[in-house]
Amino acid sequence: MKRIVISEFMDERAVAQLRQGFEVLYDPALVDDAPRLAREAAACEAFIVRNRTQVRGALLEAIVQAGRCQVIGRLGVGLDNIDVDACARAGLPVIPATGANALTVAEYVITTALMLLRGAYLATAQVAGGAWPRAALGNGREIAGKTLGILGFGTIGQLTARMAKALGLEVIAHDAVLPDSHCAWQDIGVQSRPMAQVISQSDVLSLHLPLLESTRGLIGAAQIAAMKPGAILINSARAGIVDDAALIAALRAGKLGGAAIDVFEQEPLKADSLYANPPANLLLTPHVAGVTLESNERVSFMIAEAIRKVLQA
Numbered sequence: 001m002k003r004i005v006i007s008e009f010m011d012e013r014a015v016a017q018l019r020q021g022f023e024v025l026y027d028p029a030l031v032d033d034a035p036r037l038a039r040e041a042a043a044c045e046a047f048i049v050r051n052r053t054q055v056r057g058a059l060l061e062a063i064v065q066a067g068r069c070q071v072i073g074r075l076g077v078g079l080d081n082i083d084v085d086a087c088a089r090a091g092l093p094v095i096p097a098t099g100a101n102a103l104t105v106a107e108y109v110i111t112t113a114l115m116l117l118r119g120a121y122l123a124t125a126q127v128a129g130g131a132w133p134r135a136a137l138g139n140g141r142e143i144a145g146k147t148l149g150i151l152g153f154g155t156i157g158q159l160t161a162r163m164a165k166a167l168g169l170e171v172i173a174h175d176a177v178l179p180d181s182h183c184a185w186q187d188i189g190v191q192s193r194p195m196a197q198v199i200s201q202s203d204v205l206s207l208h209l210p211l212l213e214s215t216r217g218l219i220g221a222a223q224i225a226a227m228k229p230g231a232i233l234i235n236s237a238r239a240g241i242v243d244d245a246a247l248i249a250a251l252r253a254g255k256l257g258g259a260a261i262d263v264f265e266q267e268p269l270k271a272d273s274l275y276a277n278p279p280a281n282l283l284l285t286p287h288v289a290g291v292t293l294e295s296n297e298r299v300s301f302m303i304a305e306a307i308r309k310v311l312q313a
Helices: 012-019 034-042 057-066 084-089 102-118 124-128 155-166 183-188 195-201 221-226 244-252 293-312
Strands: 003-006 023-026 046-049 071-074 094-096 147-151 170-174 204-207 232-235 258-261 282-284
Touching: 012 023, 012 293, 034 057, 046 293, 057 084, 071 293, 094 293, 102 155, 102 204, 102 232, 102 258, 102 282, 102 293, 147 155, 147 195, 155 170, 155 183, 170 195, 195 221, 221 244, 244 258
Parallel strands: 003 023, 003 046, 046 071, 071 094, 147 170, 147 204, 204 232, 232 258, 258 282
Antiparallel strands: none
């Protein structure tokens, strides 16, 4: 019987479905035991991971040398934790759950934009403690009529644009790969602009880019300085795209109206990280923009079905 190893959390109904036709090792803690992870990953026909399992270096070498693994499934869409080129050279296909969590991320972007523009939703402790900051919080901003800028106009960026337009935002976007002739621009009613214009003209700037050498440090001090005073920055894509130090400095200086960050270079954060003692207009979430009960179900069953097809071929 062919064997599947799953090193991070997956919807247990999808796991049970896989067990009907395969031997399955499902251990969400396996990612934290490197020696055992390498042994188990080398002894399976299919290896399923999320974002924490680094399928590269010694781990990937062990898998390739064993010569048993036929496919790697990614419970998500980002592939920066997998050496895709090395996998391709080894003839090892990598299957991401493309589109399965797009709705979840789009909702995260819209929700955090609403919270940060309005500014009133973080006052629970003050109000419960007897304070009444009505005057201070009465100058929040409406989202309707604002401009949402999107960097990366793929599946998630396009769905975010559709939601934003339904709320009355103007949407502009930049995508280095998607040609201006692509039907998505006209179908959704989004203007394709140069990246510098998207950065400088947006009230809310949302990132939907992969982490590549060309995107690492893409939003640095110069780009943040070029943003509108009071603008909101949302990064639900990948850590490393934004210069953390420049972002924190801009927030503390009052240059930006707020930021929501879901991805970090080191996860979890250390107590002495740049994000320690965050300003009030900074929302930090633990890499969950794309994770809900519903999206985990969609992602898990999509990958389970894809793995089944490969192993039964």
